[in-house]
Amino acid sequence: MSAIEHLKGIGPAKAKLFERLGISSVADLLHYYPRTYQDRRENAAAELNPPSLTVFKGKVLRTQLIPARSVLIFKAFLADEKNNQIECTWFKKRSFRAFGFDPFALIKKDFKTNAQVWVIGRKENRNNFFDHKITVEEYYPAAAPDSAWHAGRITPIYALTEGLTNKQFRLFMQEALHEAEAAGEPDILPPALSEKRKFLGSAQALRAVHFPNSLAELENARARLAYEEFLLLATAWGVKRTQTKAVAKGYTYEIKKHLLTPFRQNLGFEFTNSQKKVINEIFADLQSPLPMNRLLQGDVGSGKTLVALSAMLLAAENGYQSAIMAPTEILAEQHYLTFQKILKKLKVPVAVLTSSTKTPERRKILAALADGSLCVVVGTHALLQEDVRFKNLKLAVIDEQHRFGVRQRGLLKEKTAKLDLLTMTATPIPRTLALAFYGDLAVSTLTELPPGRRPIATQQADEYQANHLVAQEVQKGRQAYIVYPLIEESENISAKAVSEEFEKLKKIFPQFKLAMLHGQMSRTEKENVMKDFAAHKTDILVATPVIEVGIDVPNATVMVIQNAERFGLASLHQLRGRVGRGQYDSQCILVAQHKGSVARERLRIICDSCDGFKIGERDMQLRGPGEILGTRQSGELEFKAGDFFKDRNILQWALDDRDELLRDDPLLQKPAHAAFKARLQELYQKNWHLIDLS
Numbered sequence: 001m002s003a004i005e006h007l008k009g010i011g012p013a014k015a016k017l018f019e020r021l022g023i024s025s026v027a028d029l030l031h032y033y034p035r036t037y038q039d040r041r042e043n044a045a046a047e048l049n050p051p052s053l054t055v056f057k058g059k060v061l062r063t064q065l066i067p068a069r070s071v072l073i074f075k076a077f078l079a080d081e082k083n084n085q086i087e088c089t090w091f092k093k094r095s096f097r098a099f100g101f102d103p104f105a106l107i108k109k110d111f112k113t114n115a116q117v118w119v120i121g122r123k124e125n126r127n128n129f130f131d132h133k134i135t136v137e138e139y140y141p142a143a144a145p146d147s148a149w150h151a152g153r154i155t156p157i158y159a160l161t162e163g164l165t166n167k168q169f170r171l172f173m174q175e176a177l178h179e180a181e182a183a184g185e186p187d188i189l190p191p192a193l194s195e196k197r198k199f200l201g202s203a204q205a206l207r208a209v210h211f212p213n214s215l216a217e218l219e220n221a222r223a224r225l226a227y228e229e230f231l232l233l234a235t236a237w238g239v240k241r242t243q244t245k246a247v248a249k250g251y252t253y254e255i256k257k258h259l260l261t262p263f264r265q266n267l268g269f270e271f272t273n274s275q276k277k278v279i280n281e282i283f284a285d286l287q288s289p290l291p292m293n294r295l296l297q298g299d300v301g302s303g304k305t306l307v308a309l310s311a312m313l314l315a316a317e318n319g320y321q322s323a324i325m326a327p328t329e330i331l332a333e334q335h336y337l338t339f340q341k342i343l344k345k346l347k348v349p350v351a352v353l354t355s356s357t358k359t360p361e362r363r364k365i366l367a368a369l370a371d372g373s374l375c376v377v378v379g380t381h382a383l384l385q386e387d388v389r390f391k392n393l394k395l396a397v398i399d400e401q402h403r404f405g406v407r408q409r410g411l412l413k414e415k416t417a418k419l420d421l422l423t424m425t426a427t428p429i430p431r432t433l434a435l436a437f438y439g440d441l442a443v444s445t446l447t448e449l450p451p452g453r454r455p456i457a458t459q460q461a462d463e464y465q466a467n468h469l470v471a472q473e474v475q476k477g478r479q480a481y482i483v484y485p486l487i488e489e490s491e492n493i494s495a496k497a498v499s500e501e502f503e504k505l506k507k508i509f510p511q512f513k514l515a516m517l518h519g520q521m522s523r524t525e526k527e528n529v530m531k532d533f534a535a536h537k538t539d540i541l542v543a544t545p546v547i548e549v550g551i552d553v554p555n556a557t558v559m560v561i562q563n564a565e566r567f568g569l570a571s572l573h574q575l576r577g578r579v580g581r582g583q584y585d586s587q588c589i590l591v592a593q594h595k596g597s598v599a600r601e602r603l604r605i606i607c608d609s610c611d612g613f614k615i616g617e618r619d620m621q622l623r624g625p626g627e628i629l630g631t632r633q634s635g636e637l638e639f640k641a642g643d644f645f646k647d648r649n650i651l652q653w654a655l656d657d658r659d660e661l662l663r664d665d666p667l668l669q670k671p672a673h674a675a676f677k678a679r680l681q682e683l684y685q686k687n688w689h690l691i692d693l694s
């Protein structure tokens with residue numbers, strides 16, 4: 001469809017503003033749905049409207065200009081048919097330079113005595129329900145033809161950017177709808193499916209979602225657009241699945257056991273049944289002729305690392321290289337330590353590569369990866385850099401995959417043409433969602449924790465109680481974490497804040513050894529702090545959320561989370577998972593300051609449950625799936641009309657229909673599907689780098 005500049009009234013400057021909203025074509029504009037609606041009908045059902053909003057249609061009784069010292073005030077008094085009256089007020093700064101210019105000229109033109117006007121505004125005194133004084137936000141002369149789009153109807157309110165007003169935007173939307181209707185574009189839904197589901201047609205649905213004639217019509221339109229959205233996404237994945245399915249990887253794995261057997265014997269414990277089951281699933285994938293694309297989900301502490309290592313050892317047994325990528329340096333280091341301990345005995349070389357690896361060391365690692373002498377590598381996204389080349393990479397593991405963007409996950413796969421991919425997460429994805437949106441993804445789940453784990457007692461407390469508990473536990477010979485939140489997403493400021501708290505805490509706990517950990521420290525510093533804490537050379541670790549994932553020190557039994565209200569559910573659960581890893585009872589203390597209702601709900605959930613899957617489900621409901629799966633920026637799971645939870649039945653229809661559609665026409669080559677395919681291409685060219693629909 002045509003570029004946004006082709007719309008009447010939109011020049012290059014306006015087009016830039018639209019660009020900021022992610023709108024570059026007329027189609028984008030049409031699919032930019034209202035943020036909310038106001039009921040501006042004459043007998044408005046107030047349920048849509050916030051209590052302070054006033055929508056009023058009336059006749060101008062009189063107006064009044066009041067000059068004050070520094071401002072000019074203009075008032076208009078209005079009455080409706082039942083003689084309800086309101087008083088509208090506008091303020092303008094007195095400007096001496098503009099002497100002779102009347103700042104109210106435009107308003108006066110519309111507010112002549114006896115003129116009929118729509119006024120939309122807020123009560124000046126919000127607490128007074130009967131207040132009749134209104135601060136005007138929008139007004140429309142009832143006689144003007146355009147007014148019908150702004151008042152006297154259910155009116156769309158858009159989320160806009162500075163420089164665009166809702167008033168302008170509605171008129172552009174009208175123009176776009178008009179153009180689309182005049183062009184008579186075909187409905188994008190495949191005809192067989194429109195027939196089956198009996199939704200509104202697309203032109204009708206688009207008009208109704210922007211300018212609904214009734215709430216019922218709005219709901220119908222929304223359902224149709226939600227279905228369309230789900231269907232497009234599900235189909236994109238379906239097509240991708242068709243494309244990738246046929247391609248065999250051209251290599252396979254043989255279970256030789258000369259590494260796996262000693263590995264298991266040296267562990268000192270048995271794998272849990274759950275671990276055995278998922279290892280079997282993964283090995284079956286690796287031995288199959290098709291590339292693996294498997295998601296391993298398992299709660300914090302369920303033992304995912306050793307599952308990954310098992311797969312990596314199978315690769316090593318076959319002379320293949322494997323890599324594991326973690327979202328933070330600290331976690332990469334931690335994995336490295338774990339791997340090194342185990343792999344040394346097996347004589348399998350391993351290295352760690354992050355962005356703070358020193359150049360000579362880095363050069364050595366890159367050379368060893370290129371000539372194949374280095375079999376196992378642990379790292380961060382530094383592994384994705386262009387000059388990191390593998391001789392024989394066959395297996396990639398992405399730990400805490402939800403922390404990476406889609407793009408990063410894709411890049412690793414692009415490094416070698418064919419690759420077995422294992423992604424791991426403690427944030428579970430409901431099965432329908434996984435199937436719908438990852439399409440070709442297989443899911444394994446660790447359903448049990450290693451034996452002997454006890455639930456972590458979680459409670460809210462004040463700082464004093466928290467410190468008291470820390471002291472008690474440390475006296476018993478245990479260790480503690482005290483975590484402060486990231487401030488404004490900046491490790492820089494947070495580092496400073498943590499340093500200040502650290503100084504205070506040293507005075508509170510003069511008898512104990514404290515250490516500090518934050519993202520601004522050098523790699524060696526971090527490494528030393530972690531090593532000392534793991535070896536119990538320090539008692540209390542004061543940190544930013546850099547320790548959120550992966551850290552594993554069984555002797556630590558207290559986790560104090562400061563400003564707990566600022567953490568999301570997943571983070572709280574991950575942080576709590578740093579304790580309760582050994583034989584001792586552990587506790588998590590949440591110290592919260594100001595709590596909004598959502599924060600209070602989060603804290604309640606975390607205190608009530610230790611089950612990561614339950615917490616994950618609630619988290620999705622509170623935040624929406626896109627945010628959680630780390631796909632928000634890519635737009636991959638940003639539903640505009642649909643709601644993953646409310647619209648589960650519509651989602652199910654879309655999934656069923658997708659299968660039906662692709663059975664009939666796997667690559668959407670039939671003319672009846674051309675419009676649908678065109679929209680699919682338009683969507684994914686912009687948002688999605690991983691799919692090829694050509």
Ligand code: ADP
Nearest residue numbers: 269270271272300301302303304305306450552
């Ligand atoms: P996560 O799934 O959160 O990544 P980890 O892989 O870090 O969990 O494992 C947590 C801890 O549990 C580690 O110390 C690990 O050695 C230990 N562990 C893993 N599997 C078992 C098992 N089968 N029995 C006992 N301990 C285990």
Ligand code: MG
Nearest residue numbers: 304305399550
């Ligand atoms: Mg882990």
